[in-house]
Amino acid sequence: MANDYNHPNRSRSLQRAKRRKTNIILNSLIVIVILLIIIVASFIFLGGGKDDNKSSAPANTAHKQETSIDSNKSKSESNGDKNGSSDGTVSDNNDNTGDSSDDSSADKDSDNSQLDDSNVVANEGNDPNVKKTYVNPSWKPVGTSQTGGHQYSSDFNSxxxxxxxxxxxxxxGIPSDQMTIWYMSRVGSDSSVIGTITSKKDKKAYRVYLEWIDGQGWKPSKVEELNHNDRQ
Structure with a gap:
């Protein structure tokens, strides 16, 4: 009888032990799964953030490079306007006529240097053919691309x-393509010039005095408005 009684107790003890082992295994698996989820999630979020930072860096660099290129381009264009020159074929030291053939419609410098500017002083000239004399204190040299010193030239293409x-x-203030040069001559030296021009638009004639400034180019010193073109 004792053996029959102990047999069921032993079976229940074994079953309880098996359940405990099963529960331990299941709990361990759950913990492992949770740890794996945490690790994977951390890798995704942390790794993704680094990739975003890396990918944004080239974009910022490219933007800076484009800004630098645009800035250099703007500076280059600005320098080109200051140092540019007009093309044309006209007479020098004679009475023949010639027209400037510059393709540009107007010189940027001349747009701001009209003879009726408020800074211009106008006086009556002593020459009977001089209607008015203009002297503008704000006139500046037009710039030069000549290197190694000034080389005076009467060549129209120089x-x-x-x-x-x-x-x-x-x-x-007359655009190059609207101006006819009738006369251009040195006055005593290579650094002083007189030129006679007319406007194609209103046919007004002017005598212009230029002075060479080393390293800066030709600078107007006086303009005389003539009653008629004495070089035609």
Whole structure:
């Protein structure tokens, strides 16, 4: 009888032990799964953030490079306007006529240097053919691309001639393609020039005096409005 009684007790004890082992295994598996989920989630979030930072860096760099290129381009264009010159074929030291053939419609410098500007002082000239004399204290040299010193030239295609043409346009406010140069001559030296021009629009004639400034180019010193073109 004792053996029959102990047998069921032993079976229940074994079953309880098996359940405890099963519960321990299940709990361990649950803990492992949770840990794996945490690790994977951390990798995704932390790893993704680093990738985003890396990917944004080149974009910022590219933006800075584009800004730098645009800035350099703007500076380059600005310098080109200051040092540019007009093309044309006209007479020098004679009475033949010639027209400037500059493709530009107006010189940027001349747009701001009209003879009716409020800074211009106008006086009656002593020459009977001089209607008015203009002297503008704000006139500046037009710039030069000549290197190694000034090289005076009467060649219509030379740099010096084109820069003199630009100075004539700047002083009178007449765009290069609307100006006819009738006469251009040195006065005593290579650094002093007189030019006679007319406007194609209103046919007004002007005598312009230019002075060479080393390293800066031709600068207008005086403009005389003539009653008639004495070089035609």
């Amino acid at each position: 740099t010096d001639w084109k820069e003199k043409e630009k100075a004539l346009s700047y002083a009178t």
